[in-house]
Amino acid sequence: MSVPTLAVWKFASCDGCQLTLLDCEDELLTLAGRVQIATFLEASSDIVGGPYDVSLVEGSITTPADERRIKEIREQSKVLVTIGACATAGGVQALRNFADIDEFASVVYAKPEYLDTLATSTPAAAHVKVDYQLQGCPIDRGQLLGTLAALLVGRKPRLPAKTVCTECKLRGVTCVVVAEGIPCLGPVTHAGCGALCPSYHRGCYGCFGPAATPNSAALIPVLHRDGMSGGDVDRVFSTFNVANFAAERHDR
Amino acid sequence: MTPEIRTLSVGALTRVEGEGALHVTLTDGVVESVELNIYEPPRFFEAFLRGRAYTEPPDITARVCGICPVAYQISASNAIEDACGVTVPPELVALRRLLYCGEWIHSHALHIFLLHTPDFLGYPDGISLAKDRPDLIERGLAIKKTGNRLMEEIGGRAIHPINVRLGGFYSVPHKHDLEPLAEMLRRSLDDALDILRSVSEFDFPDVEFDHELLSLADGERYPIENGTIKRSDGPSFDVAEFSDHIVEAQVKHSTALHAALDGERFLTGPLARYSLNSAALSPIAREAAAAAGLGRVCRNPFRSILVRAVEVIYAIEESLRIIAEYEPPARPFVDVPARAGVGHGVSEAPRGLLYHRYEIGDDNLIRSATIVPPTAQNQAAIEHEMAELVAANLTSDDATLTSLCERSIRNHDPCISCSAHFLTLTIDRK
Numbered sequence: 193m194s195v196p197t198l199a200v201w202k203f204a205s206c207d208g209c210q211l212t213l214l215d216c217e218d219e220l221l222t223l224a225g226r227v228q229i230a231t232f233l234e235a236s237s238d239i240v241g242g243p244y245d246v247s248l249v250e251g252s253i254t255t256p257a258d259e260r261r262i263k264e265i266r267e268q269s270k271v272l273v274t275i276g277a278c279a280t281a282g283g284v285q286a287l288r289n290f291a292d293i294d295e296f297a298s299v300v301y302a303k304p305e306y307l308d309t310l311a312t313s314t315p316a317a318a319h320v321k322v323d324y325q326l327q328g329c330p331i332d333r334g335q336l337l338g339t340l341a342a343l344l345v346g347r348k349p350r351l352p353a354k355t356v357c358t359e360c361k362l363r364g365v366t367c368v369v370v371a372e373g374i375p376c377l378g379p380v381t382h383a384g385c386g387a388l389c390p391s392y393h394r395g396c397y398g399c400f401g402p403a404a405t406p407n408s409a410a411l412i413p414v415l416h417r418d419g420m421s422g423g424d425v426d427r428v429f430s431t432f433n434v435a436n437f438a439a440e441r442h443d444r
Numbered sequence: 445m446t447p448e449i450r451t452l453s454v455g456a457l458t459r460v461e462g463e464g465a466l467h468v469t470l471t472d473g474v475v476e477s478v479e480l481n482i483y484e485p486p487r488f489f490e491a492f493l494r495g496r497a498y499t500e501p502p503d504i505t506a507r508v509c510g511i512c513p514v515a516y517q518i519s520a521s522n523a524i525e526d527a528c529g530v531t532v533p534p535e536l537v538a539l540r541r542l543l544y545c546g547e548w549i550h551s552h553a554l555h556i557f558l559l560h561t562p563d564f565l566g567y568p569d570g571i572s573l574a575k576d577r578p579d580l581i582e583r584g585l586a587i588k589k590t591g592n593r594l595m596e597e598i599g600g601r602a603i604h605p606i607n608v609r610l611g612g613f614y615s616v617p618h619k620h621d622l623e624p625l626a627e628m629l630r631r632s633l634d635d636a637l638d639i640l641r642s643v644s645e646f647d648f649p650d651v652e653f654d655h656e657l658l659s660l661a662d663g664e665r666y667p668i669e670n671g672t673i674k675r676s677d678g679p680s681f682d683v684a685e686f687s688d689h690i691v692e693a694q695v696k697h698s699t700a701l702h703a704a705l706d707g708e709r710f711l712t713g714p715l716a717r718y719s720l721n722s723a724a725l726s727p728i729a730r731e732a733a734a735a736a737g738l739g740r741v742c743r744n745p746f747r748s749i750l751v752r753a754v755e756v757i758y759a760i761e762e763s764l765r766i767i768a769e770y771e772p773p774a775r776p777f778v779d780v781p782a783r784a785g786v787g788h789g790v791s792e793a794p795r796g797l798l799y800h801r802y803e804i805g806d807d808n809l810i811r812s813a814t815i816v817p818p819t820a821q822n823q824a825a826i827e828h829e830m831a832e833l834v835a836a837n838l839t840s841d842d843a844t845l846t847s848l849c850e851r852s853i854r855n856h857d858p859c860i861s862c863s864a865h866f867l868t869l870t871i872d873r874k
Contacts, residue, residue, distance in 0.1 A: 204485040207461050208510020208603040214558060215550075215602060217589035221582070224571045235558060236569030237458040254485040284507050285487040296491035309485055330510060330603040385601075392600050392607045393776075394614040397503065399604070427497060432507060 196245040196344065199231040201265055203251025203258050204285055204313060208330040209276035210234055210250045219337055226344060242268030246343055249322075252278040252285060252313040259310075259319060266320035271343060274316045275336065277329035281401050281436040284329075286313040289435055315435075324349055327382045329399040329432035335384055353404035355379055356396045360387035368395055375418040377428065380406035380440075401433035402440040409443040447471045450842070457850055459559040459569070461511050462860025466849055468830065473838055478831040480823055480853065484860050493813035498524055498782050498804045499610055505800070505815065506604045509859055511554070514547040514599065515793030516800075516815075517608040518669050523800040524610055526683075527787025530780045535773045536612040541669045542766045543598040543605065544791070545759040548668070549591030549632070550602065551794035552714075552752040552759075555857045556643070557584030560749050563851045564646040580642060583635045587756065590632040594625055594763060612777030622767045629767070633760045637732055640753040644736035652743040653832065655709055655825045657716035658690075660792050666724045666758055667717065667792050674720050675705070683788045686799050692816060702823050703816060709824035712796030713856060714751040715742055729758040745829060745855035752857075782808040793818055795859050819858045826856055 200210050214220065214235060230240035247269035253259055266272055274280050282289065288296055293311040297304035316322055326335050339349040356378040360367065368374040368390050376395030378387065382403045389396045402408075408429070415425050429437040450470055457464055465481035489508055493501060501520040506513035518540055525532060532540075558570035561580060567573040574581035592602040597617060599605025607613050660671030661680065673689075674680045681689060692703045704710070718733075719741040725733065733754045742751055782804060789800045796818030803811040830852050834845060 202463060204487055206507050206510040206513075208507075208513070211461075211510045211554075211603060214554060215588075215592055217585040217592070220585065221571065221574050224574075229571065233456055233458045233463065234461060235459065236571065237562070238568040238572075239456075239458070254487075258485065283487075284489075284492070284504065287492040288488060291492070296488045297486070299491040299494070300486065300488055307486060313487075329507065330601075388600050389606050389614075392615045394606060394609075397606075399606075424497065427500065431504065 195226075195228045197230040197240070198227045198340075199242070199244040199247045199265075199269070200229075200234070201231075201247060201249045202233070203249070203262070203279065203316075204254040205251030205276065205278040205283065207234065207250075209279070210248070212275070212331055212333050212336055213248070215333055216337060223340065227340075244269050246271045246273065246340070249274045249279050249316050250276055252282045252315060253319055254285060254310050254313045255308055256310065257308070262316055262319050271323045272316070272320070273339060274322050274325045276331050277327065277399065277401060277432040278313075279316050280325045280327050281433040282313040282315050284432045284434070286435040287430065288313055290430075290438075324351065326351065326384070327400045327433075328384050332384045332386070352383060354383045355403040356381040356383055356385065356387050356390075356400065359383045359385070360390050363387050363391065365390045368393065369414065369418065373418045375415045375420050375428075377411070379411050380408050397428060397431065398437065399432050401436045406440050408441050412443050448473065457853060459562070459854060460858055460860060461509075462858070464858075464860045466830070466853065468834055468849065470834070470838075475831045475835045478827045478834070480827050480830075482823070482860055490813045490815060493810050496810050498528075498802070498808050498810060499780075501800070501802060501810065501813070502608050502610065503604075508815070508817070510603050511551055511859060512547060512793045512795065512798075513604045514544050514595070514608070515791055515798045517605065518544060518791045519789045519793075519798045519800040520802075521608065521610055521789065522670055522791060523787040523789025523802050524804070525780055525787070526789055527785045527802055527804050528780050528783045530611060530778060532611060532778060533773070535771070536777070537669065538766050538770070539598060539613065539616060539773070540608075542763055543595060543608070544669045545763040545766075546591045546594030546598065546602075548759040548794050549756055549763075550588050550595065551591070552756045553584055553588035553591060555794075556749055556752050556756070557581055557588070559857070560854060561643070563854060564749070580639060583639060587632045587635055587639075590628045590760070593628060597621060597625055609777055610780040612773075612775075614776060616772050616776045618772060619770055622770060626764060626767050629760050629764050633757065633764070636753065636757045636760060637728075640732055640736050640750065640757065643749055643753055646749070648744060648746045650744070651746070651833065651836075653711075653745065653825070653829055654743070655711040655828070656705055657719050658705055658710050658712045658797060658821070659717040659720045660790060660797060661721060662724070664724060666721050666762075668762075669791050671790065671792070673790070673797070675710075676716075676720060678706075683790050683799075686788060686790070686816070687801070687814070690799070690816065690821065692820065703821040704824065709828055710821065711825040712818050712821050714748050714755060714794075714796075715745060716796065717792060718742055718751045718754065725754070725758050726761045728761055729754050732757050745852070748855050748857075795819060795857055796821065817859065819856075819860065822856055822858065826853060826858065829855075
């Protein structure tokens with residue numbers, strides 16, 4: 193059997209999710225022995241053409257050129273996995289979807305006419321078929337390794353769509369809402385982080401995006417009870433997964 | 445007679461963080477223009493920060509850069525605490541410095557071992573180099589892991605830490621939580637000292653550049669999480685005067701804004717930091733630097749790999765010092781009540797000085813935000829160095845020159861995601 197090929201691609205993003213692969217210090221060299229890392233600009237000057245067995249896609253689609261590039265990558269990839277909030281939900285830069293892009297550009301750039309940018313920031317899935325997606329801002333290293341290992345042996349990756357609350361209970365962390373009235377998005381947020389924030393005495397702020405069927409209508413009165421204003425609630429749902437949370441809010 | 449025109453191009457610059465391009469034009473053997481094209485798509489952070497709560501910039505701006513999120517969190521916190529008139533007590537500042545040391549160790553190790561060393565040894569990447577030089581790469585990854593574990597312990601995770609807030613942290617570690625880290629750090633210190641000796645034997649092109657240097661200074665300590673602004677060719681100035689001296693302008697070939705210091709190109713980052721602060725290094729780091737052949741000032745960007753290795757040694761020692769002196773603070777944070785006004789904040793990101801400025805309104809929301817990342821500040825200096833290197837090596841063939849340009853860019857570990865993003869390398873020789 194030939195060695196499977198892996199490609200890593202970047203669109204509009206912070207680089208953090210592809211960095212997660214290089215952060216696998218104990219596993220990186222082992223992984224490199226099992227797959228051919230064919231294209232990974234951040235890590236290597238060797239660039240091998242497609243087709244690829246697995247493509248990891250980081251970042252959101254924000255330019256006309258990138259709309260074309262994601263389609264070319266799809267054609268070259270047997271399995272396409274999006275990694276992180278930008279690639280799965282449009283990222284924090286999708287705040288532009290709810291604003292005037294020309295006004296945004298004029299705030300940052302003196303000559304916005306030099307820019308070639310779309311009015312929206314969209315996930316890969318809005319443009320091409322995506323086989324698996326890893327949520328999170330950033331993704332969890334364990335989930336990334338688990339997914340690559342599953343694809344290597346030819347089984348489906350295990351990416352349960354449960355909530356941060358479930359992980360928090362399994363871990364035995366004291367509930368920050370019940371014990372201390374700290375506002376927490378754990379009940380509506382997708383699992384994957386291992387309930388990190390509550391374990392640091394902080395309410396979840398939703399960086400993994402919405403869980404499969406988030407009941408935000410039930411949670412929001414609790415957030416208000418624990419001291420969040422209407423503006424605070426709107427803002428906490430409008431960060432790294434703003435587009436996906438907006439689509440899942442049924443309280444309005 | 446028609447001018448002699450040569451063109452070189454490379455599709456994408458590799459082993460840098462983010463994506464970009466380079467364009468060099470030579471007419472009759474004279475360098476006509478050098479452009480570092482950053483066309484990574486803009487993400488408009490400064491626009492969407494308006495209207496956010498004054499408590500949000502540390503979490504939001506961390507997402508500018510996955511490689512140096514702590515730099516963004518700390519510069520943002522410094523700026524907002526300045527606006528609100530709050531001073532964070534020294535024991536919490538020490539913990540911030542410890543977290544920041546983790547970022548320096550991980551980010552510098554990433555650059556030294558996976559991005560930069562392959563240039564000196566003629567490999568396409570650190571992974572293929574690992575087969576022949578496990579002494580460098582396997583131990584390098586172990587050092588990187590130490591930095592990441594430090595960030596995970598203090599920050600919750602290495603990328604976009606969750607434990608940083610205005611005024612300090614959500615929770616602070618017990619003293620015994622830090623013991624296993626101290627053991628890892630001690631092992632990494634031995635590795636880092638040993639590796640600096642190996643790296644100092646690399647073949648370094650003999651060049652120096654005369655940019656003005658800009659860095660923070662922090663009294664007797666090497667600057668990391670705060671400081672005042674120091675420069676090589678003029679008097680120091682206060683953080684609040686940053687925008688009087690450093691002005692950003694937009695250029696057509698880049699989505700990163702170009703900055704100038706009093707109208708001139710300048711350099712920030714490890715070379716500037718080291719050259720302006722080498723006397724503040726710890727004795728072990730200073731001796732290691734001298735043994736590796738570094739003087740008190742280093743203006744050769746190819747030798748920046750040595751400076752980064754020295755800074756790794758310093759950050760490890762500094763971490764051990766902070767851990768040894770650590771007693772859990774009575775409270776993990778101090779309150780930072782909102783106050784309308786303007787605040788400025790700086791810190792030394794692994795790639796150089798990172799400036800944030802926020803204006804907070806009466807409604808406790810951000811009215812305006814300005815972020816000046818190190819790579820935007822360095823863009824003019826990077827272009828100048830490439831122009832000089834190309835001019836000095838005109839007899840080289842196209843492939844050699846192209847590779848020299850790529851190396852010249854990599855010397856500065858540009859973070860294109862920070863500055864906007866994208867490098868594709870094209871060199872036109874007309």
